[in-house]
Amino acid sequence: MKDDAYRRLEFIERIWRRATANPRMDWLLLALIHLAFGFGLVVLYSAANLHGLDQQVLDPVIKQSLRFALGLLILLVVARTPPQFLRAWSPWLYALSLGLLLAVTAFGEGKGAHRWLDLGILRFQPSELMKLGLPMMLAWYLHARSLPPNFKDLCVCAVLIALPFFLIAEQPDLGTALLVAVSGVFVVYLAGLSWRWILALSASSLALLPVLWQFMHEYQRNRVRVLIDPQADPLGTGWNIIQSKIAVGSGGWFGKGWLKGTQSGLDFLPEHHTDFIGAVLAEEFGFVGICALLIIYLVIIARGLKIASDARDSYSRLLAGSIAMTFFVYVAVNGGMISGMLPVVGVPLPMVSYGGTALVTLMASFGILLSIHAHRKSRKGR
């Protein structure tokens, strides 16, 4: 028995040593990830701390740390995996994600929306998997083609994007569907989609907005309506936007101080440790705190693009670029949401919002970046 346990320990130690012994590790990116997560934990502790209530405030902090540890493990494993290996598995991951999405449409469960797949031990959101699956698939498809892509290739890409988009939108989770689609579009953009096409597609998607409106559920339409006039339904759909803006605005330059936020501490701000945790940060650490976080994010994004442009092959380049730009979309959408510029969509603030699946997916994508970084072109050329 003792032997067995020892052997298991030894196994973990070996993985750890292999993962960290990598001389080509991007320590800057790893440090930024920890920085963002650490900042997030500090805010999470405050967000979980409701004034005047006895509760386990450390509970979510510990849980989230454990998830981060799990994510870190996945990150290190993925980082040790060569990009060629990832590339080879890309179509299979895409196919698996697509299959699970179909399964979720058939047997999924979740409050109000079919998003979750109960695998017995693990409740799991296939759309999360698709966040990686789609860009990997497109990068795999395009890396073998001459770039910029020709019309036929673009058509294939369009189909590959459209399939998961409609399946996820059907759940209904329009926000995630758009995010997944955007990660695919970024691959195509980076592959060199001609500006004429970009212009044409932008124009036609603008023109299609009214059609989209028709297909939206009533609750989704209300979220857009209250964005324009939160007072239309101040205690219902408008509540989140109003309270979030109050939290943000009352923070001022330097914030009210850690644990001193009233909007979150007194429970006026809903979802204050998940999607709206950014408002807690803004309330307690002010404009300075928000800018600090935005700068950390910006450096991560820039670093991601740098890794992409230094990548060894087309697949790695496209995938890394898409991951960096998709990360930006999370930041921008969540930031726009808590400041009342964008409708309320279920997009977490990356590395900061409480929640497991999104964090793990994110860490896996950082793992891909690190792997690509580790296998970058040498400076002296091939």
Next chain:
Amino acid sequence: MRIALRDAGAEVRLFRTRALIGLLLMILALALVAARFFYLQVVQHREFVGRADSNRIKLQPIAPTRGRILDRAGVVLAENRSSYRLQIEREEIRDLPDTLERLGRLIELTADELAAFKRLSGATRRFIAVPLKFDLSETDIARFALDRHLFPGVEVAPYDVRYYPLGAEMAHVLGYVGRIDERDLGALDAGQYAGSSHVGKLGLEQRYESLLHGKVGFTQVEVNAQGRVLRTLSKRAPIRGADLHLSIDAELQREAIRAFGDVTGALVALDPRTGEVLCLVSVPGYDPNPFVNGISRLDYAKLINSVERPLFNRALRGVYEPGSTIKPFIGLGGLDLGLRTPDYRIYSSGVFRLPGRPERYRDWKRSGHGSVDLTQALAQSVNTYFYQLAFDMGIDRIHLWLAQFGFGAITGVDVGNEVTGLLPSREWKLRARKQPWFPGETVITGIGQGFLTATPIQLAVATATLANGGVKRQPHVLRAINEQAVVLAPAAGSIVSNQEHLNLVITGMKAVVHDPKGSARQLGIGIPYLMAAKTGTAQVYTRKANTEYDEKRTALALRNNALFIAFAPAEQPRIALAVIVEHGSSGSKAAGPIAKQVLDFYLKRNP
């Protein structure tokens, strides 16, 4: 082989251009997000701080303690009694039906109480205590105290109830407070009444609401989104309402009510020198205490349907023909307007006629009173003297003269809710009856009949004016606010131009009691002080200008009202009063003794 055709360098260059453009766009977008935060957090900061504070900071009102009301000797007439109620904080309770059931075995809970509790519970948050039973008895409290540990979330809490210790005796003076209802909401300052449940509804309680109420206090508390109070930020104590000291003498009031026995009527006594109301009686009264927390429908119906009309404030709202009690005022008018001299005499044959008119106006004594001057006319209540005098004055001068004594207008006594009675005039008749004034109507006005009506307080004020040398004082009940004496309104000059005229009338009024022929001579037997008075008897239902005095119908009596006005001691009056006994038939027999009992009592207590 396609791979060989690819230009790897061009692809990398293409990618780098795209990535660079992307990065610039992303920086722009993040700058836009940052700008938005700047706008909210720096530009609009002040506004959002205000909104965050109004989210979390709530003002909780603390109701002020209502001021007490005391009589002139300091006897408490209205106070706040501490009572206890049973209340339940539902959040603390696991099984509410079970708790209520077990409570019900300990303390009697009526279906009404349970229904009210259920109704209130529906509209109240779970962590706010909801009252279940009010006014717990000592035994209830003791019994609950023993088993208190079995009822977490149930508590006995103190609260204030307005209480009127003298009950029915003071109801027509004090009025009462009642629960604030929708009708009050518009009139009340919502801030000042934020913590209050009751407001003055009638009488002094209503009239001096602003003095009695006090100033509301506040605790500023921090609440969370569910409304739970987390801590107190600041506190401003309420300022209790002022204690009102009245001029009313509760002992005198009780004595007056006792004097009435079981007849209905009203009595108002004033200090003629100041206008202070010494007692204000309307019998029967009613107990105001049940009104405080809402009288039951059944009890209210009983009060409303009672033939004695206990809720009716006869002293302020009862209008009665003054009958012969008007004669001193008419007589004084005759002297003061120069229409009569002190030694002017008239012969009473028992019947009076206007020249050229067929109507006959009678004296109450069939055979007449013979030759009488003003003092005898007052002492014996000789109608003929006043028929002629009224006719000589004419209705216009009568109207102006009597108006100076306060007839036809509210006296403005601070109990409030008075009526004016009716002081007729030509214009009034033309307006109200669309008829011209007939001379016969002037004649009967001279003996206080016809259209003329007055309230008991009007009669009392007019009598006090006679007693005070013709100087009318504003009647009032409020004597001091806390210890601060109320400043009296300055008195106007005397109504009469010559005090000798007044003295002559008072001589006549003294003769009513002290002359062997006086209409109330039986009151004068063994009396230790001099009283000036006038009796009156007035028809109840005959309000028409019926010039034919129908003895038969009077004898059949839809019994007449008995009236009596008096002041004493006649030379230096300290008390003046007016009494009316409904259906008492005779002023001297029914109303006189009541007046005397009150005067005796007052003068003995205040020698």
